[in-house]
Amino acid sequence: MKTGRILKSAFKGLGKNKLRTFFMMIGIVIGITAVTIVISAGLGAQNKIMERVKKFGLESLMIFAGGGREMGQPTSGGPITTLKIEDAEALKREIGNIAGVAPFNRKGDGVVKHQEKSITTRIFGVTPAWAPVWDWYAAQGEFITDEDEARMARVCVIGPTVQQELFGGANPIGEQIRIGNVIFEIKGIMQPRGISPGGGDMDNRVYTPLSTFMRRVANVDYIFGIKVLLKDARKIDETVVTIKSILRERHKLAAGEPDDFRITTPTEVTQFAEKVVGTFNIFLVLVAGISLIAGGFVIANIMLISVSERRGEIGLRKALGARNRDIRFQFLLETLVVTITGGIIGILLGFIGSTILGAVTQLPVSISWEGVMLGILFSSLVGFIAGLQPAKRAAALQPIEALRS
Amino acid sequence: MRAIVKVKDVSKVYKKDSGVPIYALRNVSVAIGDGEFVAIMGPSGSGKSTLMNVLGCLDRPSEGEVLIDGQKVNLLDDEALARVRNQKIGFVFQSFNLLPRTSAIENVELPLIYSERDKISGLAKAALENVGLGDRLNHQPGELSGGQQQRVAIARALVNDPEIILADEPTGNLDSRASYEILALFQQLNRQGRTVVIVTHEPDIAEYATRIIKIADGAIESDAANLNVRRAEDVLKKIANTVEVKS
Numbered sequence: 001m002k003t004g005r006i007l008k009s010a011f012k013g014l015g016k017n018k019l020r021t022f023f024m025m026i027g028i029v030i031g032i033t034a035v036t037i038v039i040s041a042g043l044g045a046q047n048k049i050m051e052r053v054k055k056f057g058l059e060s061l062m063i064f065a066g067g068g069r070e071m072g073q074p075t076s077g078g079p080i081t082t083l084k085i086e087d088a089e090a091l092k093r094e095i096g097n098i099a100g101v102a103p104f105n106r107k108g109d110g111v112v113k114h115q116e117k118s119i120t121t122r123i124f125g126v127t128p129a130w131a132p133v134w135d136w137y138a139a140q141g142e143f144i145t146d147e148d149e150a151r152m153a154r155v156c157v158i159g160p161t162v163q164q165e166l167f168g169g170a171n172p173i174g175e176q177i178r179i180g181n182v183i184f185e186i187k188g189i190m191q192p193r194g195i196s197p198g199g200g201d202m203d204n205r206v207y208t209p210l211s212t213f214m215r216r217v218a219n220v221d222y223i224f225g226i227k228v229l230l231k232d233a234r235k236i237d238e239t240v241v242t243i244k245s246i247l248r249e250r251h252k253l254a255a256g257e258p259d260d261f262r263i264t265t266p267t268e269v270t271q272f273a274e275k276v277v278g279t280f281n282i283f284l285v286l287v288a289g290i291s292l293i294a295g296g297f298v299i300a301n302i303m304l305i306s307v308s309e310r311r312g313e314i315g316l317r318k319a320l321g322a323r324n325r326d327i328r329f330q331f332l333l334e335t336l337v338v339t340i341t342g343g344i345i346g347i348l349l350g351f352i353g354s355t356i357l358g359a360v361t362q363l364p365v366s367i368s369w370e371g372v373m374l375g376i377l378f379s380s381l382v383g384f385i386a387g388l389q390p391a392k393r394a395a396a397l398q399p400i401e402a403l404r405s
Numbered sequence: 406m407r408a409i410v411k412v413k414d415v416s417k418v419y420k421k422d423s424g425v426p427i428y429a430l431r432n433v434s435v436a437i438g439d440g441e442f443v444a445i446m447g448p449s450g451s452g453k454s455t456l457m458n459v460l461g462c463l464d465r466p467s468e469g470e471v472l473i474d475g476q477k478v479n480l481l482d483d484e485a486l487a488r489v490r491n492q493k494i495g496f497v498f499q500s501f502n503l504l505p506r507t508s509a510i511e512n513v514e515l516p517l518i519y520s521e522r523d524k525i526s527g528l529a530k531a532a533l534e535n536v537g538l539g540d541r542l543n544h545q546p547g548e549l550s551g552g553q554q555q556r557v558a559i560a561r562a563l564v565n566d567p568e569i570i571l572a573d574e575p576t577g578n579l580d581s582r583a584s585y586e587i588l589a590l591f592q593q594l595n596r597q598g599r600t601v602v603i604v605t606h607e608p609d610i611a612e613y614a615t616r617i618i619k620i621a622d623g624a625i626e627s628d629a630a631n632l633n634v635r636r637a638e639d640v641l642k643k644i645a646n647t648v649e650v651k652s
Contacts, residue, residue, distance in 0.1 A: 012506070012507075318463075319461070
């Protein structure tokens with residue numbers, strides 16, 4: 001009741017001097033707008049990363065040939081030839097926590113042709129286990145089978161992008177395409193999957209049996225990587241240790257020699273992405289913070305002026321029985337009303353800003369309750385800190401001193 | 406007669422920069438009883454405003470005792486004094502001191518929000534009706550005449566049912582007709598049993614009180630019953646007649 005009335009008069013006070021209110025609010029509005037945009041953009045980026053990680057699978061890990069390099073850095077030197085199909089089979093056989101292994105090899109920029117049309121795509125050599133391990137199946141026709149693998153059949157399954165580019169709307173199953181000099185028959189089309197964790201189009205691919213790929217496309221006896229599907233994702237750390245020791249033993253690596261393979265887990269992917277987003281956010285939050293602090297000083301200053309202008313009112317209220325804490329509460333509340341109103345305006349502008357930013361830059365933007373809560377929290381905090389000193393000064397005025405003016 | 410306010414040997418000293426003490430009040434003792442209508446008179450600088458501030462618990466005396474309704478208040482802390490002002494004293498000021506752009510009823514409600522009586526509804530409305538402004542509840546000060554504004558201020562002084570009304574030059578900013586209306590209102594409130602103290606420098610105004618205390622140089626010069634109390638209503642009637650004759 002009492003608070004409600006003081007709140008009402010605080011709002012009334014805001015309306016009385018619009019220009020002053022504007023100056024008081026502007027810093028907060030800018031600061032909170034910035035905070036909201038940062039949070040929206042950061043959250044959007046994080047959501048996108050998580051979405052991609054989920055595509056990769058949270059209960060799986062990836063073994064790549066070649067060791068020692070950080071994620072995101074290019075491979076140096078020639079191809080690593082030590083990872084073999086037999087390694088994948090051994091892991092499957094020896095580790096109880098492994099539900100499936102999908103050894104594969106690939107070629108980055110293979111040109112695939114159908115009549116006059118051609119497309120640059122990624123060519124994969126995979127085993128039938130690829131489908132269950134990735135949880136990714138043929139949408140039409142069928143995927144690579146054990147028989148294809150055993151016969152070294154010249155068949156392939158294509159991604160929707162390849163289908164679109166080479167055949168338009170027409171049904172490609174049974175049609176032939178040419179990879180290098182080898183003719184392959186299309187036996188299936190993959191389910192669409194969109195963008196990979198690395199940013200590539202996962203639908204611009206052609207899958208062939210691994211045996212066919214190794215013999216006829218790449219002419220190698222090693223593989224590029226193994227995707228491992230776990231039975232229990234919680235035991236991922238132990239499993240990684242076991243995989244390492246088995247592979248080191250199979251590759252006859254002496255103690256002290258570095259790994260000639262690299263294991264990537266979903267946590268690693270997430271952490272890397274979060275590190276990038278985090279650095280960006282710290283910078284922007286700093287900018288927002290400076291703006292909020294500057295805004296806070298302006299507010300404190302204007303409130304101090306307001307206190308000395310309203311000495312008469314303060315004296316009157318005290319004469320009528322307001323205690324020091326009633327006056328303190330009133331002025332603190334007035335400051336909070338300014339900053340929280342500014343904060344709400346900032347949140348709204350931030351949402352509008354992030355939506356525009358998202359549309360213009362094609363960056364993912366996500367609007368969240370966390371952003372709203374943080375905006376309100378920050379603006380309250382600034383209001384509280386900025387309002388404290390003016391409120392104290394108002395409360396300390398002696399009634400006769402104040403009434404005299 | 407029960408004393409509402411009692412001051413005993415009260416002095417108020419201000420120390421100037423030179424270190425020479427200035428006495429605004431010097432050993433003043435006075436008691437104001439229940440139901441009295443007292444005028445405190447004196448020229449400006451006589452100490453009458455200081456006395457009023459001490460009586461109203463707006464200021465503490467340097468020496469001496471102040472009792473309000475039997476309670477010794479000169480030693481109370483700020484919070485307790487605020488409570489005394491809120492519940493025992495109703496202030497009326499020369500320049501009305503209404504909150505601008507705030508309706509009459511909200512102005513009158515102001516003392517209620519600092520008391521426990523804010524949950525009793527209708528108090529502010531009743532107080533405004535009591536001063537004849539029952540039809541101006543939602544008018545803002547800017548929409549009211551000076552006399553009406555001062556009546557809003559009186560309603561505000563009455564709303565917490567105080568022991569005493571302290572009015573500091575209540576007619577100082579009003580024309581003569583409005584002044585008599587305010588004096589008539591004070592006299593009416595006094596007849597209803599309300600204790601009223603007005604501070605004024607105009608002898609003419611003091612004639613409407615039942616007791617006149619004259620102050621000069623921080624001390625009481627005289628303190629006597631007014632044997633010839635004038636009735637403000639009579640003056641108002643006379644003014645009304647004059648206007649009729651003229652028109």
